[in-house]
Amino acid sequence: MNRDEAFEELKIRLNHKDILRHSLAVEAVMKEFARYYDADVEIWGLAGLLHDIDIEKTAGDPEKHSIVAAQIIENFDIDESIIYCIRSQNDYHTIPRKRKMDKVLYAANHLTHLITYCADKLPDNNLSDVTPKMVLENISKSDIEGINIEHIKHYIELNITLLEFVEITLNAMQKNFDNTKM
Numbered sequence: 001m002n003r004d005e006a007f008e009e010l011k012i013r014l015n016h017k018d019i020l021r022h023s024l025a026v027e028a029v030m031k032e033f034a035r036y037y038d039a040d041v042e043i044w045g046l047a048g049l050l051h052d053i054d055i056e057k058t059a060g061d062p063e064k065h066s067i068v069a070a071q072i073i074e075n076f077d078i079d080e081s082i083i084y085c086i087r088s089q090n091d092y093h094t095i096p097r098k099r100k101m102d103k104v105l106y107a108a109n110h111l112t113h114l115i116t117y118c119a120d121k122l123p124d125n126n127l128s129d130v131t132p133k134m135v136l137e138n139i140s141k142s143d144i145e146g147i148n149i150e151h152i153k154h155y156i157e158l159n160i161t162l163l164e165f166v167e168i169t170l171n172a173m174q175k176n177f178d179n180t181k182m
Helices: 003-013 017-036 041-050 067-073 080-087 100-120 132-139 149-158 162-176
Strands: none
Touching (some): 003 017, 017 041, 017 100, 017 162, 041 080, 067 080, 080 100, 100 132, 100 149, 100 162, 132 162, 149 162
């Protein structure tokens, strides 16, 4: 399955534009980290793009999230590592995150939400105005609705600093959504 085919499958299943936009943001971040770790950019990108393909179908039942996604994408001609990565993102399933790809998806998924939250707090909601400092200041908050700060803290498993993790994630989002509102 190529990226365009995956995107079409995603659009069939996601009706909410913010969820679709989040999937695109996570795809961009995963690709950036694949380059950083000299890994397969296409595979990492597909994992990011498809990680929430089931989110509308499993809304209200978080225990099914990611398992249903895996069931959906098992029907695609797709690398098994993507299926595993998507399964491992949900703590309910206690699937070990073994590879860097699994660990990046787990931590960066919520960091993209936090960066969007930071953009939404700005007068023009402009992503290009978000700075690493703004993001770091908000990581210490534990009461931001829908953002699991504990997931973000797993950046430590990637052998990089928190600042590097934030900068890579923010840069990927800004490159792909420059001068746009998140």
